[in-house]
Amino acid sequence: xxxxxxxxxxxxxxxxxxxxxxxxxxxxxTMMFWYRQQPGQSLTLIATANQGSEATYESxxxxxxxxxxxxxxxFSTLTVSNMSPEDSSIYxxxxxxxxxxxxxHFGNGTRLTVT
Amino acid sequence: xxxxxxxxxxxxxxxxxxxxxKCNYSYSGSPELFWYVQYSRQRLQLxxxxxxxxxxxxxxxxLNKGETSFHLKKPFAQEEDSAMxxxxxxxxxxxxLTFGEGTQLTVNP
Numbered sequence: 056x057x058x059x060x061x062x063x064x065x066x067x068x069x070x071x072x073x074x075x076x077x078x079x080x081x082x083x084x085t086m087m088f089w090y091r092q093q094p095g096q097s098l099t100l101i102a103t104a105n106q107g108s109e110a111t112y113e114s115x116x117x118x119x120x121x122x123x124x125x126x127x128x129x130f131s132t133l134t135v136s137n138m139s140p141e142d143s144s145i146y147x148x149x150x151x152x153x154x155x156x157x158x159x160h161f162g163n164g165t166r167l168t169v170t
Numbered sequence: 171x172x173x174x175x176x177x178x179x180x181x182x183x184x185x186x187x188x189x190x191x192k193c194n195y196s197y198s199g200s201p202e203l204f205w206y207v208q209y210s211r212q213r214l215q216l217x218x219x220x221x222x223x224x225x226x227x228x229x230x231x232x233l234n235k236g237e238t239s240f241h242l243k244k245p246f247a248q249e250e251d252s253a254m255x256x257x258x259x260x261x262x263x264x265x266x267l268t269f270g271e272g273t274q275l276t277v278n279p
Contacts, residue, residue, distance in 0.1 A: 086265045097256065098214075098269040147214065151265055156221060158204060159267055161214040 057082050061148050061162030068138055068169050075134045076165045078148030083128040086151035088159070089121070093144045101146075104131040138169045172197040174259050176270035183247050184278050191242040191273045193231075193257030202260040203233055203240040204267070209253045217242075217255070227251070247277045 058081040068074050078087065087104040102110040102123055110123035125131040135142050148162040173196045183189045195201060205217040218226045220233040220240060231242045240257060257270040 088266065097271045098267075100266050100268075103266065149267075156202070158216045158219055159265075160216065161206075163213045 057084060057150055057152060057160055059148060059150060059160060059162035061165055063165055064163060065166040066168070068167065070139050070169055072138055073134055073136045074138065074167060075132050076146055076148070078131045078133070078150075078162055080129045080150050083153065084150040085128075085153050085157075087125060087131045088149045088151075089123060089131070089133045090147040090149060090161075091144050092147060092164070098147065101133070104133075135167065138167075140169045143167060143169045172201065172259050172261060172268050174257050174268050174270035176255075176257055176273050178273050179271065180274050180276070182276045182278060185249055186246050189244050189247040189251070189275065189277070191255050191257075191275065193240045193242065193270055195238050195240065195257075195259050197238075197259060197261070199262045200235075201262065203231070204258045204260070205229070205231055205240075205242050206256040206258060206269075207253050208256070214256070247275075249277045249279055251275060252277045 060079045062077050089101040090098045092098050100113050101116045102112040104110050104123050104125040106125045122134045145164045145166050147164045149159045151157050151159050175194045177192050203220040206214050207217040208214045229244045231240050233240050254272050254274050256272045258267040260267050
């Protein structure tokens, strides 16, 4: 399976600032996704990162708050903008390979704490 | 809309005992079902998927379309099975996964 490197692994940020999380994959993948896992809760899909075009956001998530880039098939970034304590969460990059019915694989996640 | 339910947030068993982690889903089409596991301080990783019909680390899961369930089972639990387990569903023609709330399994010595 693909090796997914996500950084930073954790960060503590002040409210009102922004943080950009990077996701690098060691092979080309068709689909890249960003998930959020709030404390004590399950994983929620934020958006699908589309190569060369705007990301597709899920209900409740908007581009202004979570701008996403995907300049090529192996790299994506998620920015958490104008942070508040409610944004404290684990953010996960996940990828799906090129083979049909490929499962999703996940990065180690970024643990974000907003003070 | 699709939904995945894991009724037990916590499950505790003794080593050597059978274990079953429940997963029910609601989806109008034919879904793909997965179990993911997260060991302490490790990344979320795929455990098994229904289309593979395989046994991984002694775990099996059968998709029961009549009961819309995909329970994860192991006949003899081991201490190293202690982890967080997530059931997930993927739509027939989609890529996104919908996750259940997760079940924290603890296997006691």
